[in-house]
């Protein structure tokens with residue numbers, strides 16, 4: 458075998474690179490996207506959804522984004538692809554299926570176990586999808602001699618309305634994108650490109666008179682069909698919200714410790730959904746129904762080790778423990794009281810406060826009072842002291858109402 462480099466003459470005989478345009482470029486990109494594991498590939502124009510220029514500001518003005526200030530920053534770019542990147546001529550939207558094996562709702566009855574949303578029981582899609590989008594973007598750029606920018610989730614891009622305009626599906630009454638062929642267990646990504654590609658036709662709304670997703674929501678997070686108040690959504694409360702979970706939502710959260718799948722799980726279009734086929738998106742068995750007692754023992758290092766590479770790492774250990782303790786409080790299992798009690802001396806007031814709330818739900822008022830005298834009287838954090846007061850008050854044992862003040 459001759460391993461010497463090609464001569465100048467040999468190089469000059471090489472055929473010039475063929476640049477693809479229009480339908481040829483699109484076909485090549487679509488084929489490559491499918492090879493990479495995307496189940497859905499569609500194209501739209503950057504100006505295909507003019508209504509989001511009004512709807513996003515209205516959603517923000519209503520405060521529906523809660524503490525997600527990053528949704529308000531660069532809202533003009535989010536609502537208009539050409540403001541984000543003036544060079545964009547086409548938007549390619551891609552969907553990757555993460556269909557769960559069983560019905561996620563079944564786990565809600567196993568109250569000593571934690572329910573993690575299906576998308577988070579596996580490798581972080583930001584990594585998986587972004588890697589594939591970069592590969593596809595590089596391919597598109599080389600084949601078409603065009604410029605590209607790839608986005609998944611974190612950039613100021615409104616992926617759902619763009620996907621609907623591209624005909625990948627429609628935004629259901631739960632606001633999530635539903636596909637006629639794949640159901641709603643789909644993760645989205647987008648490529649903005651300077652290539653002029655033929656756009657696809659948008660998909661119509663196929664919700665009809667159905668309102669299953671609206672009716673099942675445990676926290677009434679939909680002020681109207683097609684609109685979500687994130688501040689009431691368990692996904693927001695358990696993932697994005699930083700402080701103590703507001704008391705009005707704690708019981709409704711049940712054993713959901715990271716995200717919520719209820720509105721997705723009931724959608725009848727899931728009859729067409731398949732189990733995730735992409736190998737890197739396979740669900741991890743140890744995240745399917747983890748015992749709350751084990752999770753309540755995680756320190757920072759153990760949390761990181763357990764959830765490295767998954768979306769769960771986003772909350773950090775303290776917020777995650779907060780969620781676990783809410784679930785323990787909802788478990789109805791006095792056997793989990795010890796796990797809650799062990800967290801009364803946690804360095805994080807967020808964790809201590811939720812441990813108090815959980816104990817208030819699991820142990821009898823006399824034992825709670827003893828615990829308060831032994832462990833709560835020295836509490837220095839005002840929010841945790843409020844939790845003690847609340848727990849002792851609602852113990853219903855005739856105890857003084859302001860014992861913790």
Ligand code: B12
Nearest residue numbers: 512516574610616618632633634644645683692693716717
């Ligand atoms: C912020 C955010 C959240 C927030 C807010 C969700 C929301 N609905 O806005 C929270 C933390 C609650 C969240 C939760 C979830 N999320 Co999220 N999230 C996002 C993010 C980053 C931005 C979404 C956004 O732009 N919201 C702003 C609002 C204004 O936009 P909108 O929902 O499209 O609102 C439209 C409607 O309100 C409509 N509208 C308003 N008025 C009216 C009136 C009528 C008559 C009609 C027809 C329409 C209409 O117009 C608006 C604009 O199009 C996207 C990623 C991205 N960059 O796009 C992921 C994304 C939407 N999330 C995703 C997922 C998977 C989830 C969860 C399922 C996770 C879980 N299991 O816990 C839940 C689902 C909860 C739900 N029912 O939405 C996926 C959804 C994939 C899909 N198939 O659609 C995305 C696209 C991430 C991704 N890359 O795959 N998420």
Ligand code: SF4
Nearest residue numbers: 674690691717719720
């Ligand atoms: S994810 Fe859960 S809490 Fe959020 S809107 Fe859907 S059903 Fe309601």
Ligand code: SF4
Nearest residue numbers: 629630664667670724
């Ligand atoms: S559950 Fe019904 S209303 Fe909700 S998105 Fe699916 S089809 Fe539409």
